[in-house]
Amino acid sequence: MRDTRRTRIVLAVLLLTAFTFITLDARGGEGSLLDRVRESASSVFGPIERAAAAVVNPVSDFIDGITSINSTSDTIDALEAENDELRRQLLTAPLDQARLDELDRLLRVSSLGDYEIVPARVIAVSAENGYARTVTVDAGNRDGVKRDQTVLNGDGLVGRVIAAGPGTATILLLTDPEFGVGSRLAASSETGFLQGNGRDQLGLELYNPQAVVEEGNVVLTLGSPNGRPFVPGVPIGEVTNVIATPGGLSRLAEVEPFAQLTSLDLVGVVIEPPRRNPRDALVPPTTGASPSPSTSPSP
Amino acid sequence: MTVGRVLLSTLLVVTAAVVQVTVVNRLPLPGAGPDLVLLVVIALAIVVGPTAGASIGFAAGLLVDLLPPTATEFGRWALVFCVIGYLAGQIQIDARRSALIVLGAVAGLAALSSLLFAGVGLLFGDPRVSGELVVSTTLSSVLYDLLLAPFVIPGVMALARRTALNPAAL
Numbered sequence: 001m002r003d004t005r006r007t008r009i010v011l012a013v014l015l016l017t018a019f020t021f022i023t024l025d026a027r028g029g030e031g032s033l034l035d036r037v038r039e040s041a042s043s044v045f046g047p048i049e050r051a052a053a054a055v056v057n058p059v060s061d062f063i064d065g066i067t068s069i070n071s072t073s074d075t076i077d078a079l080e081a082e083n084d085e086l087r088r089q090l091l092t093a094p095l096d097q098a099r100l101d102e103l104d105r106l107l108r109v110s111s112l113g114d115y116e117i118v119p120a121r122v123i124a125v126s127a128e129n130g131y132a133r134t135v136t137v138d139a140g141n142r143d144g145v146k147r148d149q150t151v152l153n154g155d156g157l158v159g160r161v162i163a164a165g166p167g168t169a170t171i172l173l174l175t176d177p178e179f180g181v182g183s184r185l186a187a188s189s190e191t192g193f194l195q196g197n198g199r200d201q202l203g204l205e206l207y208n209p210q211a212v213v214e215e216g217n218v219v220l221t222l223g224s225p226n227g228r229p230f231v232p233g234v235p236i237g238e239v240t241n242v243i244a245t246p247g248g249l250s251r252l253a254e255v256e257p258f259a260q261l262t263s264l265d266l267v268g269v270v271i272e273p274p275r276r277n278p279r280d281a282l283v284p285p286t287t288g289a290s291p292s293p294s295t296s297p298s299p
Numbered sequence: 300m301t302v303g304r305v306l307l308s309t310l311l312v313v314t315a316a317v318v319q320v321t322v323v324n325r326l327p328l329p330g331a332g333p334d335l336v337l338l339v340v341i342a343l344a345i346v347v348g349p350t351a352g353a354s355i356g357f358a359a360g361l362l363v364d365l366l367p368p369t370a371t372e373f374g375r376w377a378l379v380f381c382v383i384g385y386l387a388g389q390i391q392i393d394a395r396r397s398a399l400i401v402l403g404a405v406a407g408l409a410a411l412s413s414l415l416f417a418g419v420g421l422l423f424g425d426p427r428v429s430g431e432l433v434v435s436t437t438l439s440s441v442l443y444d445l446l447l448a449p450f451v452i453p454g455v456m457a458l459a460r461r462t463a464l465n466p467a468a469l
Binding site: 004006007011017020021023024026041042045049052053056122123125126127128130131134136162163165170171176177198 | 317318319320321322323324325327330331332334349350353354357360365366367368369370371372373374375376377378381382385413416417419420423424425426427428429432436440
């Protein structure tokens with residue numbers, strides 16, 4: 001042991017400082033001094049992360065490609081056909097094509113829902129040992145991104161903006177336990193509250209205990225006043241499991257998100273909410289169980 | 300701490316933290332991945348001792364707390380890494396004898412950092428921390444940190460020793 005009196009004093013002072021910071025941060029609301037510290041940190045480190053991501057992204061794209069094949073291994077036939085298709089794509093224009101497709105779907109969603117979006121790419125991801133599920137994207141204040149805006153991709157809801165620096169923004173993913181969103185079942189008027197819980201599935205609580213809900217039902221965002229933090233009509237996911245709660249005051253169900261949150265790349269931040277509620281216009285047509293609505297949005 | 304060591308520590312910690320969020324966390328690893336900053340703090344502290352180790356850990360923790368996409372309280376990782384740096388500094392003499400001691404220390408300190416972080420969260424009512432998650436996160440972090448330690452710790456220690464122009468100046 002090479003402990004001296006001085007060492008102990010230094011340790012005690014540092015621990016006390018850290019504890020004070022945590023207490024101040026846990027108690028201080030929005031716009032506190034620490035919030036401003038964090039904001040200036042993001043203006044310093046945002047560019048560094050952007051630069052690092054520019055180097056890293058081709059590598060992570062390759063890894064994402066491998067794992068997305070793994071995750072669909074249960075449908076071997078479909079996979080084989082897809083594999084051939086993918087191989088052909090890989091030979092020609094691998095990354096650009098995938099990115100173009102992704103952007104295409106994002107634009108389709110934004111035009112169907114009449115959302116005005118800013119496209120952004122994920123440049124940094126939070127560590128899982130910190131328990132929070134957040135990502136940094138390369139769009140910020142300069143692009144019109146502000147705190148409490150909806151973030152989506154071509155598949156559905158991704159999360160909401162919790163902090164915006166000049167060129168980067170931090171997004172709370174919908175699987176984070178602190179994430180909650182008012183939601184609605186497609187093709188019905190049943191409303192409820194959807195929450196992340198740190199796992200891949202989300203928990204849905206429907207306010208009507210008699211609500212009819214079954215596997216395959218699509219869940220959409222209900223929408224917040226003025227579209228912040230959530231614009232209405234964004235598909236969130238599909239009900240995978242209805243939990244029996246006899247005599248309960250609400251209905252509980254598990255929802256699998258449409259967006260693949262473990263391999264996020266291109267996302268869109270909704271900077272302007274739609275003038276009219278898109279209702280069920282964005283329900284994906286491929287999900288068989290839901291009654292398919294007429295996808296042509298009424299003028 | 301010599302000026303060279305301060306510069307080296309800063310460079311290594313910043314690099315580790317940035318690589319962590321832009322590369323390591325994006326790898327689709329099952330469970331929580333390795334913690335590069337933790338490994339760098341341990342390696343530096345073994346060379347520089349407990350006083351400087353605690354300071355390096357504190358500063359590294361503050362950086363992790365600030366680096367986007369952070370969502371945890373400012374100071375939480377600082378508290379954890381401060382303790383880690385202090386404890387890692389205690390083992391410096393033994394480390395020259397055996398690599399196994401370092402690996403054992405990495406396992407113990409990785410588990411401690413995960414549990415301390417969760418513990419502070421419980422103390423301040425963090426809704427994200429739950430028992431089952433803490434267990435799986437701790438186990439997987441220890442495993443990944445052990446796997447990565449042989450590639451990170453010897454290099455960082457060698458660099459830190461090389462900048463030791465005056466080993467007595469701590």
